[in-house]
Amino acid sequence: MRHLSNCCVLAVILSIAAAAYTPSHPSLATFHQQSRTRSVFSRLRDGLIRSVWSIPSCTGEGGASNDVKSESTRPSTLLARYGGDVVLRFTINSPEEAAALTEAVHVLFLDVWEFNADWVDIRLAKDVVRLDPSSAGATDTFVNRGFGCPTCQLKSLFDVDMVDRSHAHTPLMHDLAQAIFESYPSLAFEDPSPPAQDEHRPFSPVLQASPNTDQTNIFFRNYQPLSVIIPWMRLLRSLFPTHVRMINVGVSYEGRDIPALRVGVHPTNADKPSSPRKTILITGGSHAREWISTSTVNYVAYSFITAYGKSKEMTRLLEEFDWVFVPTMNPDGYIYTWENDRLWRKNRQQTSLRFCKGVDLDHSYSFKWDHDSNVANNPCSESFAGERPFQGVEARRFANWALNETAKNNVSIVAFVDLHSYSQQILYPYSYTCSTAPPALENLEELGLGLAKAIRTNNGEKYRVTAACEGTVESDNQEKKKFWPRIESGGGSALDWFYHELNVKYSYQIKLRDTGSYGFLLPSKNIVPTGLEAFNAIKYMGQFLLGNKGIEVEKESREGSTAVATEKHEVEIEDEEADIELRRRWRR
Secondary structure, X not given: OOOOOHHHXXXXXXXXXXXXXXXXXXXXXXXXXXXXXXXXXXXXXXXXHXXXXXXXXXOOHHHHOOOHHHHHHOOHHHHHHHOOEEEEEEEOOOHHHHHHHHHHHXXXXXXXXXXXXXXXXXXXXXXXXOEOOXXXXXXXXXXXXXXXXXXXXXXXXOOOEOOOOOOXXXXXXXXXXXXXHHHOXXXXXXXXXXXXXXXXXXXXXXXXXXXXXXXXXXXHXXXXXXXXXXXXXXXXHHHOOOOEEEEEEEEXXXXXXXXXXXXXXXXXXXXXXXXXXXXXXXXXXXXXXXXXHHHHHHHHHHHHHHHOOOOHHHHHHHHHOEEEEEOOOOHHHHHHHHHOOOOOOOOOOOOOOOOOOOXXXXXXXXXXXXXXXXXXXXXXXXXXXXXXXXXXXXXXXXXXXXXXXXXXXXXXXXXXXXXXXXOOEEEEOOOOOOOOOOOOHHXXXXXXXXXXXXXXXXXXXXXXXXXXXXXXXXXXXXOOOOOXXXXXXXXXXXXXXXXXXXXXXXXXXXXXXXXXXXXXXOOHHXXXXXXXXXXXXXXXXXXXXXXXXXXXXXXXXXXXXXXXXXXXXXXXXXXXXXXXXXXXXXXX
């Protein structure tokens, strides 16, 4: 079995995919029935926004003008659920603006997609931001009444004097339904029965690689549902039994296993006592809609597994460390994004409010768990942290697994990387506050800069390195930092829990591509490039932990053309400041 050619192996994978894929995806009739109307809470929320900002209800001829051109290319199910939504980016230039937007998010439970010190991306109903035809020279109503009113003081939620800032918002996605449609594999909305001329084919031609496609990347040409991912993981275990094991790191709220691949080789020496096995955890999919994080964990795992025995550098990494890859920490939510709501974020746990399900797993951990936040304590919020620490079932069981590994299974977790999307950032502790610096701050910064450099020198993509808390605060004075209101609480994160409670010295959250053009709906053509970025970063982390710190390299890594070396050198110069800082710390 181990000697099967790549083509045979991939044919088996795709056959499994074809068998498992169609049943796992909802029937269009069921999907249509579930998606015909917006949720009760969404309609109440949008009605409240219309009332607060005096926005006319969107009916009549103007209501669907932007959707006509695309209606024929996408299912009515997507139009029913997402056709009325748009994603806006709000830029923030003052504490007053941050406070106003934060209050709106807290009171109206808006769907915040991403945020940092400079901007916030929010999904809103189109009728909330639709032009008011009764106003001469009108601008977007939502912005007029929240951010852009030059002459009036807002009397509702945003009771703050604002200045005229036409650049206060930027539309990121005018047609959210189409972007969602394009994020699914082509097979998802096609008739599952094969065309007459292709009846002999064992799987859909949509999954067939073109002659010019790298055969090893067929699995990564599209995002894959869990019903395909699990058989694929089992197949890898069967093909590479010398260094791959399939394990479970917990059980979800709905009773599904949380699968993982444990990759590593254990040299035996009876004369030497066995020391704790150094282990590195790579997780993804805590937030269900972040599909690129799940695909990236799979890509990195596949790259590590298939490199064993072919690369001295990679072989040594698998001999020195165990690597545990968890593609989706939230299997219930991930399946729900395929079968019901593509933009679902939380798990599927029942809360105290029947119509508001789900707990945000990345706010559910016990360290500095934040129940005082207006958002964190309401089940209807996208960032609901639960009513007590570790109420999120998947987070609690994963933490118990990690504690059990270190206490009873002779494991030492030396690094933890939690993959998310989006914004291209490498974040280190703490997330809950910027007032307290982690004890090993310089080590965290040093490795963080190395991870960013490993990405940059391979393909030129820039990832910002910063503390996780700084994505929610800003300073108006470099000498004395003034913290602005948080858009979202940073307490109860997996990042802080592993660093502080489990003493994992190198803990990071990496936010993958992109920086907002597609957000959570990153096209599938980005799966391999994003996977390569993460692979290079994770490989660098292993080298760093071996003591190489990116300076010592294997002889085989130095082999290559002068042109490639020159190209990499040119990319390095682009971020000279980071290089100087890194070298300064190495000299210590």
